[in-house]
Amino acid sequence: MTDFDSFRRDWLQHLASELRLSPKTLEAYGRDLAQFAAFLGEHLGAHPTLADIAGLKPADLRAFLGRRRRDGVGNRTLMRQLAGLRSFARFGEHSGHLTAAAFAATRGPRLGKSLPRPLEPAAARAVTQAATRAGEEREAWILARDAAVLGLLYGSGLRISEALSLTRAQAPLQPGDTLTVTGKGAKTRMVPVLPVVVAAIAEYLKLCPWRLPPEGPLFRGAKGGPLSPRIIQLAVEGLRGALGLPSSATPHALRHSFATHLIGRGGDLRAIQELLGHASLSTTQIYTRIDSTRLMAAYDAAHPRAQSA
Missing domain, CATH: 1.10.150.130 (Tyrosine recombinase, N-terminal domain)
Known part of the structure:
Protein backbone atom coordinates (compact mmCIF):
# COMPACT_ATOMS: atom_id res chain seq x y z
CA MET A 1 0.00 0.00 0.00
CA THR A 106 -9.42 22.07 -14.52
CA ARG A 107 -12.75 22.88 -16.15
CA GLY A 108 -15.35 20.18 -16.34
CA PRO A 109 -17.67 19.46 -19.27
CA ARG A 110 -20.73 21.59 -19.80
CA LEU A 111 -24.00 20.09 -18.69
CA GLY A 112 -27.23 20.56 -20.57
CA LYS A 113 -29.93 22.18 -18.46
CA SER A 114 -32.41 19.35 -18.20
CA LEU A 115 -35.56 19.78 -16.14
CA PRO A 116 -37.18 17.08 -14.00
CA ARG A 117 -40.19 15.54 -15.69
CA PRO A 118 -43.18 15.30 -13.35
CA LEU A 119 -46.32 13.28 -14.01
CA GLU A 120 -49.66 14.88 -14.69
CA PRO A 121 -51.81 15.00 -11.52
CA ALA A 122 -54.23 12.33 -12.76
CA ALA A 123 -51.36 9.99 -13.65
CA ALA A 124 -49.64 10.57 -10.30
CA ARG A 125 -52.86 9.71 -8.47
CA ALA A 126 -53.33 6.55 -10.55
CA VAL A 127 -49.78 5.38 -9.88
CA THR A 128 -50.31 5.66 -6.12
CA GLN A 129 -53.62 3.77 -5.98
CA ALA A 130 -53.71 0.05 -5.32
CA ALA A 131 -56.91 -0.21 -7.38
CA THR A 132 -54.94 0.64 -10.53
CA ARG A 133 -53.22 -2.74 -10.25
CA ALA A 134 -56.31 -4.71 -9.25
CA GLY A 135 -56.00 -7.03 -12.26
CA GLU A 136 -52.47 -8.17 -11.40
CA GLU A 137 -51.85 -11.60 -9.91
CA ARG A 138 -50.31 -10.20 -6.77
CA GLU A 139 -51.17 -10.70 -3.13
CA ALA A 140 -53.37 -7.93 -1.79
CA TRP A 141 -50.86 -6.94 0.88
CA ILE A 142 -48.14 -6.38 -1.72
CA LEU A 143 -50.39 -4.11 -3.78
CA ALA A 144 -51.30 -2.24 -0.59
CA ARG A 145 -47.62 -1.97 0.37
CA ASP A 146 -46.59 -0.54 -2.98
CA ALA A 147 -49.46 1.96 -2.92
CA ALA A 148 -48.40 3.12 0.56
CA VAL A 149 -44.77 3.61 -0.51
CA LEU A 150 -45.69 5.44 -3.71
CA GLY A 151 -48.21 7.51 -1.78
CA LEU A 152 -45.40 8.75 0.48
CA LEU A 153 -43.29 9.72 -2.53
CA TYR A 154 -46.07 11.76 -4.13
CA GLY A 155 -47.96 12.86 -1.02
CA SER A 156 -44.99 13.86 1.13
CA GLY A 157 -42.19 14.33 -1.41
CA LEU A 158 -40.00 11.60 0.05
CA ARG A 159 -37.09 10.01 -1.75
CA ILE A 160 -37.52 6.27 -2.15
CA SER A 161 -34.59 5.63 0.21
CA GLU A 162 -36.27 7.82 2.85
CA ALA A 163 -39.58 5.96 2.57
CA LEU A 164 -37.92 2.55 2.80
CA SER A 165 -35.83 3.56 5.81
CA LEU A 166 -38.93 4.24 7.93
CA THR A 167 -39.46 1.99 10.92
CA ARG A 168 -42.74 0.53 12.11
CA ALA A 169 -42.69 2.93 15.06
CA GLN A 170 -42.61 5.87 12.66
CA ALA A 171 -45.72 4.82 10.73
CA PRO A 172 -48.31 7.63 10.74
CA LEU A 173 -51.56 6.28 12.11
CA GLN A 174 -53.89 9.27 12.36
CA PRO A 175 -54.88 12.06 9.95
CA GLY A 176 -52.70 15.04 10.76
CA ASP A 177 -49.70 12.92 11.74
CA THR A 178 -46.28 13.99 10.52
CA LEU A 179 -43.05 12.15 9.76
CA THR A 180 -39.54 13.04 10.85
CA VAL A 181 -37.41 12.03 7.89
CA THR A 182 -33.63 11.69 7.73
CA GLY A 183 -32.43 12.76 4.30
CA LYS A 184 -29.14 13.52 2.59
CA GLY A 185 -26.30 14.54 4.84
CA ALA A 186 -28.17 13.02 7.81
CA LYS A 187 -30.36 16.13 7.91
CA THR A 188 -33.79 15.69 9.43
CA ARG A 189 -36.99 17.38 8.39
CA MET A 190 -40.63 17.10 9.33
CA VAL A 191 -43.18 16.41 6.60
CA PRO A 192 -46.97 16.12 6.75
CA VAL A 193 -48.76 12.96 5.67
CA LEU A 194 -52.02 13.25 3.76
CA PRO A 195 -55.05 11.41 5.18
CA VAL A 196 -55.26 9.30 2.00
CA VAL A 197 -51.67 8.17 2.56
CA VAL A 198 -52.35 7.45 6.24
CA ALA A 199 -55.24 5.26 5.06
CA ALA A 200 -52.99 3.48 2.55
CA ILE A 201 -50.41 2.73 5.24
CA ALA A 202 -53.17 1.48 7.58
CA GLU A 203 -54.42 -0.86 4.84
CA TYR A 204 -50.91 -2.22 4.33
CA LEU A 205 -50.45 -2.76 8.08
CA LYS A 206 -53.77 -4.58 8.25
CA LEU A 207 -52.88 -6.96 5.42
CA CYS A 208 -49.13 -7.43 5.98
CA PRO A 209 -48.47 -11.06 7.00
CA TRP A 210 -45.16 -10.33 8.71
CA ARG A 211 -44.49 -9.34 12.30
CA LEU A 212 -43.32 -5.73 12.37
CA PRO A 213 -41.36 -4.89 15.53
CA PRO A 214 -41.26 -1.17 16.38
CA GLU A 215 -37.64 -0.57 15.40
CA GLY A 216 -37.72 -2.85 12.35
CA PRO A 217 -38.40 -1.68 8.79
CA LEU A 218 -41.97 -0.63 8.11
CA PHE A 219 -42.05 -1.93 4.55
CA ARG A 220 -41.20 -5.57 3.93
CA GLY A 221 -40.38 -7.66 0.91
CA ALA A 222 -42.27 -10.77 -0.14
CA LYS A 223 -40.07 -12.96 2.10
CA GLY A 224 -40.23 -10.65 5.10
CA GLY A 225 -36.91 -8.85 4.73
CA PRO A 226 -36.44 -5.11 4.14
CA LEU A 227 -38.10 -3.96 0.93
CA SER A 228 -35.68 -3.33 -1.94
CA PRO A 229 -36.01 -0.10 -3.95
CA ARG A 230 -35.82 -2.22 -7.09
CA ILE A 231 -39.18 -3.81 -6.26
CA ILE A 232 -40.84 -0.40 -6.24
CA GLN A 233 -39.06 0.55 -9.46
CA LEU A 234 -40.38 -2.61 -11.12
CA ALA A 235 -43.89 -1.85 -9.88
CA VAL A 236 -43.76 1.59 -11.50
CA GLU A 237 -42.38 0.09 -14.71
CA GLY A 238 -45.46 -2.13 -14.85
CA LEU A 239 -47.71 0.85 -14.23
CA ARG A 240 -46.03 2.75 -17.05
CA GLY A 241 -47.17 0.08 -19.47
CA ALA A 242 -50.66 -0.15 -18.02
CA LEU A 243 -51.22 3.62 -18.01
CA GLY A 244 -49.30 4.50 -21.16
CA LEU A 245 -46.79 6.68 -19.31
CA PRO A 246 -43.35 7.70 -20.65
CA SER A 247 -40.06 6.18 -19.49
CA SER A 248 -39.52 9.27 -17.34
CA ALA A 249 -42.30 8.03 -15.03
CA THR A 250 -40.20 6.61 -12.20
CA PRO A 251 -40.58 6.54 -8.42
CA HIS A 252 -38.43 9.67 -8.20
CA ALA A 253 -40.70 11.42 -10.70
CA LEU A 254 -43.38 11.29 -8.00
CA ARG A 255 -41.18 13.49 -5.80
CA HIS A 256 -40.78 15.87 -8.75
CA SER A 257 -44.55 15.78 -9.19
CA PHE A 258 -45.09 16.60 -5.51
CA ALA A 259 -43.02 19.79 -5.82
CA THR A 260 -44.30 20.84 -9.24
CA HIS A 261 -47.96 20.39 -8.36
CA LEU A 262 -47.58 22.33 -5.10
CA ILE A 263 -45.90 25.23 -6.92
CA GLY A 264 -48.57 25.10 -9.62
CA ARG A 265 -51.20 25.65 -6.93
CA GLY A 266 -49.40 28.57 -5.36
CA GLY A 267 -47.30 26.76 -2.77
CA ASP A 268 -44.67 28.84 -0.97
CA LEU A 269 -41.21 28.15 -2.39
CA ARG A 270 -39.46 28.30 0.99
CA ALA A 271 -41.96 25.88 2.51
CA ILE A 272 -41.52 23.48 -0.39
CA GLN A 273 -37.74 23.72 0.05
CA GLU A 274 -38.17 22.61 3.67
CA LEU A 275 -40.51 19.78 2.72
CA LEU A 276 -38.07 18.46 0.11
CA GLY A 277 -35.05 18.84 2.37
CA HIS A 278 -33.11 20.93 -0.15
CA ALA A 279 -30.08 22.68 1.30
CA SER A 280 -30.33 25.49 -1.27
CA LEU A 281 -33.38 27.38 -2.48
CA SER A 282 -31.91 27.38 -5.99
CA THR A 283 -32.40 23.61 -6.11
CA THR A 284 -36.10 24.05 -5.41
CA GLN A 285 -36.46 26.93 -7.86
CA ILE A 286 -35.99 24.56 -10.79
CA TYR A 287 -39.60 23.48 -10.25
CA THR A 288 -40.79 27.01 -10.94
CA ARG A 289 -39.18 26.70 -14.36
CA ILE A 290 -41.06 23.46 -14.97
CA ASP A 291 -44.35 25.10 -14.08
CA SER A 292 -43.58 28.08 -16.33
CA THR A 293 -42.72 25.75 -19.20
CA ARG A 294 -45.99 23.85 -18.78
CA LEU A 295 -47.95 27.10 -18.52
CA MET A 296 -46.48 28.45 -21.76
CA ALA A 297 -47.14 25.15 -23.56
CA ALA A 298 -50.80 25.33 -22.51
CA TYR A 299 -50.93 28.99 -23.56
CA ASP A 300 -49.50 28.23 -26.99
CA ALA A 301 -51.92 25.38 -27.50
CA ALA A 302 -55.08 27.12 -26.30
CA HIS A 303 -54.88 30.88 -26.74
CA PRO A 304 -56.68 32.10 -29.89
CA ARG A 305 -53.90 34.55 -30.74
CA ALA A 306 -50.98 32.22 -29.93
CA GLN A 307 -50.78 30.93 -33.51
CA SER A 308 -51.50 34.28 -35.17
CA ALA A 309 -48.96 35.98 -37.34
Whole structure:
Protein backbone atom coordinates (compact mmCIF):
# COMPACT_ATOMS: atom_id res chain seq x y z
CA MET A 1 0.00 0.00 0.00
CA THR A 2 1.44 3.38 -1.03
CA ASP A 3 0.89 6.63 0.85
CA PHE A 4 -1.71 7.44 -1.83
CA ASP A 5 -3.75 4.34 -0.94
CA SER A 6 -3.56 5.12 2.76
CA PHE A 7 -4.56 8.72 2.16
CA ARG A 8 -7.47 7.67 -0.04
CA ARG A 9 -8.77 5.53 2.83
CA ASP A 10 -8.46 8.49 5.23
CA TRP A 11 -10.34 10.73 2.79
CA LEU A 12 -13.22 8.28 2.42
CA GLN A 13 -13.41 7.94 6.19
CA HIS A 14 -13.56 11.75 6.45
CA LEU A 15 -16.43 11.86 3.94
CA ALA A 16 -18.31 9.20 5.90
CA SER A 17 -17.77 10.48 9.44
CA GLU A 18 -17.48 14.25 9.04
CA LEU A 19 -19.57 15.02 5.96
CA ARG A 20 -21.92 12.05 6.42
CA LEU A 21 -22.21 11.28 2.73
CA SER A 22 -24.46 8.39 1.78
CA PRO A 23 -22.97 4.90 1.27
CA LYS A 24 -23.78 5.08 -2.45
CA THR A 25 -21.98 8.40 -2.83
CA LEU A 26 -18.97 7.03 -0.93
CA GLU A 27 -18.95 3.97 -3.16
CA ALA A 28 -19.03 6.15 -6.28
CA TYR A 29 -16.24 8.43 -5.05
CA GLY A 30 -14.10 5.46 -4.04
CA ARG A 31 -14.60 3.89 -7.46
CA ASP A 32 -13.81 7.19 -9.20
CA LEU A 33 -10.54 7.59 -7.34
CA ALA A 34 -9.58 3.98 -8.05
CA GLN A 35 -10.15 4.63 -11.76
CA PHE A 36 -8.03 7.77 -11.51
CA ALA A 37 -5.23 5.81 -9.83
CA ALA A 38 -5.39 3.15 -12.54
CA PHE A 39 -5.16 5.83 -15.22
CA LEU A 40 -2.17 7.45 -13.50
CA GLY A 41 -0.49 4.06 -13.31
CA GLU A 42 -0.49 4.00 -17.11
CA HIS A 43 0.03 7.74 -17.55
CA LEU A 44 3.02 7.96 -15.19
CA GLY A 45 4.33 4.44 -15.57
CA ALA A 46 3.88 3.45 -11.91
CA HIS A 47 1.24 3.33 -9.20
CA PRO A 48 0.88 6.96 -8.00
CA THR A 49 2.20 8.38 -4.77
CA LEU A 50 1.10 11.57 -3.05
CA ALA A 51 4.15 13.27 -4.53
CA ASP A 52 2.94 12.28 -7.99
CA ILE A 53 -0.53 13.69 -7.25
CA ALA A 54 0.99 16.93 -5.95
CA GLY A 55 2.93 17.32 -9.20
CA LEU A 56 -0.04 16.92 -11.53
CA LYS A 57 -0.95 19.65 -13.98
CA PRO A 58 -4.39 20.50 -15.45
CA ALA A 59 -3.26 18.76 -18.65
CA ASP A 60 -2.93 15.48 -16.72
CA LEU A 61 -6.45 15.83 -15.36
CA ARG A 62 -7.82 16.69 -18.80
CA ALA A 63 -6.13 13.57 -20.14
CA PHE A 64 -7.96 11.51 -17.51
CA LEU A 65 -11.32 13.07 -18.34
CA GLY A 66 -10.63 12.52 -22.03
CA ARG A 67 -9.91 8.85 -21.41
CA ARG A 68 -13.12 8.45 -19.47
CA ARG A 69 -15.08 10.17 -22.25
CA ARG A 70 -13.59 7.78 -24.82
CA ASP A 71 -14.76 4.95 -22.56
CA GLY A 72 -18.30 6.20 -23.08
CA VAL A 73 -18.79 8.07 -19.81
CA GLY A 74 -21.32 10.92 -19.95
CA ASN A 75 -20.87 14.52 -18.85
CA ARG A 76 -22.68 14.16 -15.55
CA THR A 77 -20.50 11.26 -14.48
CA LEU A 78 -17.40 13.19 -15.56
CA MET A 79 -18.51 16.14 -13.45
CA ARG A 80 -19.04 13.88 -10.45
CA GLN A 81 -15.61 12.35 -10.92
CA LEU A 82 -13.98 15.77 -11.14
CA ALA A 83 -15.88 16.88 -8.03
CA GLY A 84 -14.57 13.82 -6.18
CA LEU A 85 -11.00 14.50 -7.27
CA ARG A 86 -11.31 18.13 -6.17
CA SER A 87 -12.62 17.00 -2.79
CA PHE A 88 -9.68 14.60 -2.44
CA ALA A 89 -7.22 17.38 -3.34
CA ARG A 90 -8.80 19.85 -0.89
CA PHE A 91 -8.58 17.25 1.86
CA GLY A 92 -4.91 16.80 1.00
CA GLU A 93 -4.31 20.54 0.93
CA HIS A 94 -5.88 21.04 4.36
CA SER A 95 -3.62 18.34 5.79
CA GLY A 96 -0.51 19.73 4.09
CA HIS A 97 0.05 16.80 1.72
CA LEU A 98 -1.21 18.19 -1.60
CA THR A 99 -2.16 21.33 -3.45
CA ALA A 100 -5.59 21.66 -5.01
CA ALA A 101 -4.61 24.32 -7.57
CA ALA A 102 -4.43 22.00 -10.61
CA PHE A 103 -7.74 20.38 -9.71
CA ALA A 104 -9.48 23.72 -9.20
CA ALA A 105 -8.09 25.01 -12.51
CA THR A 106 -9.42 22.07 -14.52
CA ARG A 107 -12.75 22.88 -16.15
CA GLY A 108 -15.35 20.18 -16.34
CA PRO A 109 -17.67 19.46 -19.27
CA ARG A 110 -20.73 21.59 -19.80
CA LEU A 111 -24.00 20.09 -18.69
CA GLY A 112 -27.23 20.56 -20.57
CA LYS A 113 -29.93 22.18 -18.46
CA SER A 114 -32.41 19.35 -18.20
CA LEU A 115 -35.56 19.78 -16.14
CA PRO A 116 -37.18 17.08 -14.00
CA ARG A 117 -40.19 15.54 -15.69
CA PRO A 118 -43.18 15.30 -13.35
CA LEU A 119 -46.32 13.28 -14.01
CA GLU A 120 -49.66 14.88 -14.69
CA PRO A 121 -51.81 15.00 -11.52
CA ALA A 122 -54.23 12.33 -12.76
CA ALA A 123 -51.36 9.99 -13.65
CA ALA A 124 -49.64 10.57 -10.30
CA ARG A 125 -52.86 9.71 -8.47
CA ALA A 126 -53.33 6.55 -10.55
CA VAL A 127 -49.78 5.38 -9.88
CA THR A 128 -50.31 5.66 -6.12
CA GLN A 129 -53.62 3.77 -5.98
CA ALA A 130 -53.71 0.05 -5.32
CA ALA A 131 -56.91 -0.21 -7.38
CA THR A 132 -54.94 0.64 -10.53
CA ARG A 133 -53.22 -2.74 -10.25
CA ALA A 134 -56.31 -4.71 -9.25
CA GLY A 135 -56.00 -7.03 -12.26
CA GLU A 136 -52.47 -8.17 -11.40
CA GLU A 137 -51.85 -11.60 -9.91
CA ARG A 138 -50.31 -10.20 -6.77
CA GLU A 139 -51.17 -10.70 -3.13
CA ALA A 140 -53.37 -7.93 -1.79
CA TRP A 141 -50.86 -6.94 0.88
CA ILE A 142 -48.14 -6.38 -1.72
CA LEU A 143 -50.39 -4.11 -3.78
CA ALA A 144 -51.30 -2.24 -0.59
CA ARG A 145 -47.62 -1.97 0.37
CA ASP A 146 -46.59 -0.54 -2.98
CA ALA A 147 -49.46 1.96 -2.92
CA ALA A 148 -48.40 3.12 0.56
CA VAL A 149 -44.77 3.61 -0.51
CA LEU A 150 -45.69 5.44 -3.71
CA GLY A 151 -48.21 7.51 -1.78
CA LEU A 152 -45.40 8.75 0.48
CA LEU A 153 -43.29 9.72 -2.53
CA TYR A 154 -46.07 11.76 -4.13
CA GLY A 155 -47.96 12.86 -1.02
CA SER A 156 -44.99 13.86 1.13
CA GLY A 157 -42.19 14.33 -1.41
CA LEU A 158 -40.00 11.60 0.05
CA ARG A 159 -37.09 10.01 -1.75
CA ILE A 160 -37.52 6.27 -2.15
CA SER A 161 -34.59 5.63 0.21
CA GLU A 162 -36.27 7.82 2.85
CA ALA A 163 -39.58 5.96 2.57
CA LEU A 164 -37.92 2.55 2.80
CA SER A 165 -35.83 3.56 5.81
CA LEU A 166 -38.93 4.24 7.93
CA THR A 167 -39.46 1.99 10.92
CA ARG A 168 -42.74 0.53 12.11
CA ALA A 169 -42.69 2.93 15.06
CA GLN A 170 -42.61 5.87 12.66
CA ALA A 171 -45.72 4.82 10.73
CA PRO A 172 -48.31 7.63 10.74
CA LEU A 173 -51.56 6.28 12.11
CA GLN A 174 -53.89 9.27 12.36
CA PRO A 175 -54.88 12.06 9.95
CA GLY A 176 -52.70 15.04 10.76
CA ASP A 177 -49.70 12.92 11.74
CA THR A 178 -46.28 13.99 10.52
CA LEU A 179 -43.05 12.15 9.76
CA THR A 180 -39.54 13.04 10.85
CA VAL A 181 -37.41 12.03 7.89
CA THR A 182 -33.63 11.69 7.73
CA GLY A 183 -32.43 12.76 4.30
CA LYS A 184 -29.14 13.52 2.59
CA GLY A 185 -26.30 14.54 4.84
CA ALA A 186 -28.17 13.02 7.81
CA LYS A 187 -30.36 16.13 7.91
CA THR A 188 -33.79 15.69 9.43
CA ARG A 189 -36.99 17.38 8.39
CA MET A 190 -40.63 17.10 9.33
CA VAL A 191 -43.18 16.41 6.60
CA PRO A 192 -46.97 16.12 6.75
CA VAL A 193 -48.76 12.96 5.67
CA LEU A 194 -52.02 13.25 3.76
CA PRO A 195 -55.05 11.41 5.18
CA VAL A 196 -55.26 9.30 2.00
CA VAL A 197 -51.67 8.17 2.56
CA VAL A 198 -52.35 7.45 6.24
CA ALA A 199 -55.24 5.26 5.06
CA ALA A 200 -52.99 3.48 2.55
CA ILE A 201 -50.41 2.73 5.24
CA ALA A 202 -53.17 1.48 7.58
CA GLU A 203 -54.42 -0.86 4.84
CA TYR A 204 -50.91 -2.22 4.33
CA LEU A 205 -50.45 -2.76 8.08
CA LYS A 206 -53.77 -4.58 8.25
CA LEU A 207 -52.88 -6.96 5.42
CA CYS A 208 -49.13 -7.43 5.98
CA PRO A 209 -48.47 -11.06 7.00
CA TRP A 210 -45.16 -10.33 8.71
CA ARG A 211 -44.49 -9.34 12.30
CA LEU A 212 -43.32 -5.73 12.37
CA PRO A 213 -41.36 -4.89 15.53
CA PRO A 214 -41.26 -1.17 16.38
CA GLU A 215 -37.64 -0.57 15.40
CA GLY A 216 -37.72 -2.85 12.35
CA PRO A 217 -38.40 -1.68 8.79
CA LEU A 218 -41.97 -0.63 8.11
CA PHE A 219 -42.05 -1.93 4.55
CA ARG A 220 -41.20 -5.57 3.93
CA GLY A 221 -40.38 -7.66 0.91
CA ALA A 222 -42.27 -10.77 -0.14
CA LYS A 223 -40.07 -12.96 2.10
CA GLY A 224 -40.23 -10.65 5.10
CA GLY A 225 -36.91 -8.85 4.73
CA PRO A 226 -36.44 -5.11 4.14
CA LEU A 227 -38.10 -3.96 0.93
CA SER A 228 -35.68 -3.33 -1.94
CA PRO A 229 -36.01 -0.10 -3.95
CA ARG A 230 -35.82 -2.22 -7.09
CA ILE A 231 -39.18 -3.81 -6.26
CA ILE A 232 -40.84 -0.40 -6.24
CA GLN A 233 -39.06 0.55 -9.46
CA LEU A 234 -40.38 -2.61 -11.12
CA ALA A 235 -43.89 -1.85 -9.88
CA VAL A 236 -43.76 1.59 -11.50
CA GLU A 237 -42.38 0.09 -14.71
CA GLY A 238 -45.46 -2.13 -14.85
CA LEU A 239 -47.71 0.85 -14.23
CA ARG A 240 -46.03 2.75 -17.05
CA GLY A 241 -47.17 0.08 -19.47
CA ALA A 242 -50.66 -0.15 -18.02
CA LEU A 243 -51.22 3.62 -18.01
CA GLY A 244 -49.30 4.50 -21.16
CA LEU A 245 -46.79 6.68 -19.31
CA PRO A 246 -43.35 7.70 -20.65
CA SER A 247 -40.06 6.18 -19.49
CA SER A 248 -39.52 9.27 -17.34
CA ALA A 249 -42.30 8.03 -15.03
CA THR A 250 -40.20 6.61 -12.20
CA PRO A 251 -40.58 6.54 -8.42
CA HIS A 252 -38.43 9.67 -8.20
CA ALA A 253 -40.70 11.42 -10.70
CA LEU A 254 -43.38 11.29 -8.00
CA ARG A 255 -41.18 13.49 -5.80
CA HIS A 256 -40.78 15.87 -8.75
CA SER A 257 -44.55 15.78 -9.19
CA PHE A 258 -45.09 16.60 -5.51
CA ALA A 259 -43.02 19.79 -5.82
CA THR A 260 -44.30 20.84 -9.24
CA HIS A 261 -47.96 20.39 -8.36
CA LEU A 262 -47.58 22.33 -5.10
CA ILE A 263 -45.90 25.23 -6.92
CA GLY A 264 -48.57 25.10 -9.62
CA ARG A 265 -51.20 25.65 -6.93
CA GLY A 266 -49.40 28.57 -5.36
CA GLY A 267 -47.30 26.76 -2.77
CA ASP A 268 -44.67 28.84 -0.97
CA LEU A 269 -41.21 28.15 -2.39
CA ARG A 270 -39.46 28.30 0.99
CA ALA A 271 -41.96 25.88 2.51
CA ILE A 272 -41.52 23.48 -0.39
CA GLN A 273 -37.74 23.72 0.05
CA GLU A 274 -38.17 22.61 3.67
CA LEU A 275 -40.51 19.78 2.72
CA LEU A 276 -38.07 18.46 0.11
CA GLY A 277 -35.05 18.84 2.37
CA HIS A 278 -33.11 20.93 -0.15
CA ALA A 279 -30.08 22.68 1.30
CA SER A 280 -30.33 25.49 -1.27
CA LEU A 281 -33.38 27.38 -2.48
CA SER A 282 -31.91 27.38 -5.99
CA THR A 283 -32.40 23.61 -6.11
CA THR A 284 -36.10 24.05 -5.41
CA GLN A 285 -36.46 26.93 -7.86
CA ILE A 286 -35.99 24.56 -10.79
CA TYR A 287 -39.60 23.48 -10.25
CA THR A 288 -40.79 27.01 -10.94
CA ARG A 289 -39.18 26.70 -14.36
CA ILE A 290 -41.06 23.46 -14.97
CA ASP A 291 -44.35 25.10 -14.08
CA SER A 292 -43.58 28.08 -16.33
CA THR A 293 -42.72 25.75 -19.20
CA ARG A 294 -45.99 23.85 -18.78
CA LEU A 295 -47.95 27.10 -18.52
CA MET A 296 -46.48 28.45 -21.76
CA ALA A 297 -47.14 25.15 -23.56
CA ALA A 298 -50.80 25.33 -22.51
CA TYR A 299 -50.93 28.99 -23.56
CA ASP A 300 -49.50 28.23 -26.99
CA ALA A 301 -51.92 25.38 -27.50
CA ALA A 302 -55.08 27.12 -26.30
CA HIS A 303 -54.88 30.88 -26.74
CA PRO A 304 -56.68 32.10 -29.89
CA ARG A 305 -53.90 34.55 -30.74
CA ALA A 306 -50.98 32.22 -29.93
CA GLN A 307 -50.78 30.93 -33.51
CA SER A 308 -51.50 34.28 -35.17
CA ALA A 309 -48.96 35.98 -37.34
